[in-house]
Amino acid sequence: MRATVMGLGKFGGGIGAAKFLAEKGAEVTVTDLKSRDELSESVKKLNGLGIRFVLGRHEIKDFTEAQLVVVSPAVPRDSDYIRAARRAGIPLRTEIGLFIERCPAPVCGITGSNGKTTTVSMLKSILEHSGKPHRVGGNIGGSLLSDLSNISPDDLVVLELSSFQLEWLKEIAWSPHIAAVLNILPNHLDRHGTLTEYTNAKAVILEHQKTSDKAVLVRDDPGSRSFSQRTRGHITWVGSKLDIPGITLDEGTIVIRSWRKITPIISASLINVPGRHSVMNAMAAAACAREMGLDNQAIAEGLGSFKGLPHRLELLGTYRGVTFYNDSKATTPEAAAAGVEAFEAPVIPIFGGYDKGVSFGNMARRLAGRVRWAALIGETAPALSRALEREDVVVSVYGSLGKAFKACISRAQEGDIVLLSPGCASYDMFADFEERGEVFRGMVKKYARKRL
Numbered sequence: 001m002r003a004t005v006m007g008l009g010k011f012g013g014g015i016g017a018a019k020f021l022a023e024k025g026a027e028v029t030v031t032d033l034k035s036r037d038e039l040s041e042s043v044k045k046l047n048g049l050g051i052r053f054v055l056g057r058h059e060i061k062d063f064t065e066a067q068l069v070v071v072s073p074a075v076p077r078d079s080d081y082i083r084a085a086r087r088a089g090i091p092l093r094t095e096i097g098l099f100i101e102r103c104p105a106p107v108c109g110i111t112g113s114n115g116k117t118t119t120v121s122m123l124k125s126i127l128e129h130s131g132k133p134h135r136v137g138g139n140i141g142g143s144l145l146s147d148l149s150n151i152s153p154d155d156l157v158v159l160e161l162s163s164f165q166l167e168w169l170k171e172i173a174w175s176p177h178i179a180a181v182l183n184i185l186p187n188h189l190d191r192h193g194t195l196t197e198y199t200n201a202k203a204v205i206l207e208h209q210k211t212s213d214k215a216v217l218v219r220d221d222p223g224s225r226s227f228s229q230r231t232r233g234h235i236t237w238v239g240s241k242l243d244i245p246g247i248t249l250d251e252g253t254i255v256i257r258s259w260r261k262i263t264p265i266i267s268a269s270l271i272n273v274p275g276r277h278s279v280m281n282a283m284a285a286a287a288c289a290r291e292m293g294l295d296n297q298a299i300a301e302g303l304g305s306f307k308g309l310p311h312r313l314e315l316l317g318t319y320r321g322v323t324f325y326n327d328s329k330a331t332t333p334e335a336a337a338a339g340v341e342a343f344e345a346p347v348i349p350i351f352g353g354y355d356k357g358v359s360f361g362n363m364a365r366r367l368a369g370r371v372r373w374a375a376l377i378g379e380t381a382p383a384l385s386r387a388l389e390r391e392d393v394v395v396s397v398y399g400s401l402g403k404a405f406k407a408c409i410s411r412a413q414e415g416d417i418v419l420l421s422p423g424c425a426s427y428d429m430f431a432d433f434e435e436r437g438e439v440f441r442g443m444v445k446k447y448a449r450k451r452l
Contacts, residue, residue: 001026004062006081007072008032008042008055015045016143017070017095022049029054029062064088070095073164076191094168096159099137099144101172105155108288109138109175111166111205112182112224114335115281116140118273119182120160121309122285126302130294132156139165156292163188167201175208178291179233180216180284184223185334189357199223206231214291216284219246236291238283240276247287254283254303256290266300273308275342282306311437313342316444321414324444327421328437331356333363336423340367347371347417348408350401351388352378353424353436360387363423367393373411375404379428401429401436405443 003026008014014030022028030046031054032039039055054062063069063085070093071082085092093101100107110120120140127134135151137144138159144151151157159176161169184199192198206215206227215231218224219239228235237246245258249268256263265286268279282303289299308314309329316324327339331353340347351374360383367374368391376384381397388395398404401420408418420440422433430436 001067002065003028003068003070004066005030005070006032006058006063007075008034008039009072009074010039010042012142013095014070014072015042016145017098018046018051019049020098020143020145021068021070022046022051026068028052029066031055031058031062033057060084063090066090068093070098071168073162073168077167092168092171094165094171095143095145096138096161096165097169097172097174099148100169100174102148103144103151103157104153105135105151105157106153106178107157107159107176108178108180108292109159109161109205110180110182110284110288111161111163111202112180113185113187113332114330114338115182115277115284116160116162117329118278118309118312119180119281119285119288120158122282122303122306123158123288125306126285126289126294126299127156127158127292129301129305130289130298132294134158138162158288161205163192163198163201166204167192169204173208175205175213178214178216178288179205179209179231180288181205181224181227182218182281182284183221183334184227185332186358187332187356190355203227203230206233209233216287216291218280218284220280236287238280238287240280247283247290249279249283254279254286256296263296265296266303270304272304272306274313275338277338278313278342311433313339314437316441317448319444319448321416322409322412323417325417325419325421326437326440326444327419328426328433328440330421330423331425331433333358333360333423336421337363337366339419339421340370343417343419345415345417346413347419348373348375348412349419349421350375350377350404350408350440351384351421351423352376352381353422353429354427355379355383356425360384360423364388364391364393367391375407377401377404377429378422378424380424384423401439402443405440405447409447 005018029052035056063081124136134156136158139162140160213233215233242248311328314326330336364387373394426436
């Protein structure tokens, strides 16, 4: 088979697909608009597999003369090269699609505008404490294609699924056996165009479920709640104040509520990640775990031992009474607002970044009265400034993260929290949210050395 992999990237999906196809005997072409220098580390991982590389450009024949095109989910579905492949009748897949078509085990898929990675990681911790064989992959990073030969029908597979991945999964009309939708909020409108189209992309996770499948929905979130009309699967509800069966809170404890009784799982105070949204993520992970057949002890142990993730309300330290948190993964306005709301202490935030075409009005309203001053950076600084100033939040705009950090330091008093929670993607200044978070971490370390 002649196979073209469009989009090599640096995060493992394109690498995994190219390696999988080459090792199965396909004649593989990898093509990417980035140069060989930019992709040198990824190219190095595919050395010795006989792969042809077309880098810094695309060639139309690689899409019209192939027998399979594997597309990076980041590629728009209306790309001229994808249109050419469709006209030529070439099957289109993504790396996650290749895996799903061959995976013998049941899949739990988790999506949402915010909290996907944390919820998947919490569920991974639960699975580790259960002792059951499992695999975790998808948008969280890496590729599970290399694990296929070791996955049995008795294993448990968890996939984090983005709107980009789900949009492409329309090609195989697939939904997971267990599907969780955490929330639906405006995001990636630069790609999807409208909230309706973004919502429709997310809905793929439910639309092909069978009556024997399961859906985990969050009653507190209007977007997730509305998806109850889009699935044929049995719904398990998650919510902070459920009056129906599901996973909920009862006097500060995460519990299983049935019509007959309430069964405690774990005190919400034992969740080590700050914020009410983190407790909601924990409840969603518990609901998925229950649908996967895991017991309450494993759920409690897994949630209680989970320490959080880098760049997600990550505690960097306290120096001279000022505490620093890295929440670079907060790439939506709602995630940034939730980051601020996670703390009782006064917060000095850094907001701003790449413009995905979303509104900051609701974020600003949530922060009114909670934030006195904010440092703004990036393309979205003007829009953020207008929204926040309407809610009487004083703002200052800076040309770099470093300048914003110095301004925060100069204002911080003992007991304050300096929080990087941008509410935007990073691409105007950084390669990704990880690079942005690491740069912030370096600034905090440098500051700490001066203060110790």
